[in-house]
Amino acid sequence: MVTLKSRKGITDSPHTLRTRRCTCEDDGVKAAIPPWEPLSEPVLADQRGTYDRMRAACPVAESPRGVTLFRHADVVAAATDPATFSSAVSVHRMVPNSLDQPEHTLFRAAIDPFFTPERMGALEPLVRRIAHGIIGALPRDATVDAVTEIGYPLAVRAQSDWLGWQGIEDELLVWMAENHAATRSRDRSRAVAVAAAFDDIVLAQVELRRRMGSAAPKDPTTELLAVTVNGGPLPDADIVSILRNWTAGDLSSIAASVGVVIYFLATRLDVQEALREQPGNLAAAVDEMLRIDDPFLVSRRVPTAATCVSGFVVESGKQIYLNWTSANRDEKVFADPNAYRPEEHAADNLVYGTGIHVCPGRPLATLELVVAVQTLLGMTTRFELAVDEEPIRETYPLGGWRCVPLRLY
């Protein structure tokens, strides 16, 4: 990439210089990035509200963990400038998440074909059966939790059936709970042990198929073993990494998204009623509910050169957090962030990211979420928040809801 020297020696990418006048230094003095504590109790107690306030007061803020970007324009600029904002954020290789171009392009070309409309169409009846089984088994005369009784089982069963991992759903559910607990404990050694335990689960699936040879089931896990990049097969570490990204993080994202969507419909009975009468474009409706309360909080980047963001210099090598939840509620783009306007807001919706790392699993996530909503609407005449229990918000590393108590009618 060609980098340019801007005034006072700050190195900016051509993109940054083109789009914004650099106001990072006033008379040679760099403005200090305001501090904040993203994992402090008050912030965890109200993540989305804090992000709204931060975006208005200081669009860029720093903690010992790194620098967070809150504005839609800054998040988009960083996500679409991968030469300046690298994804190589850790010493651990994550495929394709931590890769930069040109290697990233090769891996996305290998991964994206797993999520074509044809493949999603073929998967739909299976997802429908799973959703029908889960929602059909829920009691009509008791409170149910939309996250743990619909979101988690749907995500785990759909993902494991898709990948051909039948029989280990309970193991995956236990792992997800432990993974969240480890992240929240902030105990590094616990997090490392949990990650290793997941790699063992994935590796067992890979080795099973290697042993079965030509008798291995024709599922995406087996197919991945035959994928070539740069003319050769993938090393086991890359296969495990790809499968980890398709499951470990995304099971939680889908489960959390189910909670957000059901909470929205249970509290916006006008929208629930309208969708019952005329479902229309349910994918756009679900995207908009997730934009208002995006449970996928942040993605990381690391600048390859000092760069100017909203008037502050972000030094090369700093960890940067792109705050999707905040960007998706930026008043400069969405006027009233809580207004439900699926068509109007679709083009600026960042729930699945943007740029070269845009979510490849979006078609699968959308399929599962749309089928969940269709099934819930189809198997009930109405659903509302339960009056005997309070919903509980989820906290970092996720947003949305941990518990959405519901009554089905």
Ligand code: HEM
């Ligand atoms: C509602 C559920 C989901 C949400 C909200 C979501 C959101 C996102 C976002 C915001 C990114 C961009 C990250 C970045 O720019 O660094 C991303 C990337 C990614 N997502 Fe998803 N995702 C979801 C479901 C899934 C599913 C079901 C899969 C696969 C089965 C998946 C696989 C991935 C992968 C592999 C990447 C990294 C892509 C790359 O680095 O090129 N996601 N996702």
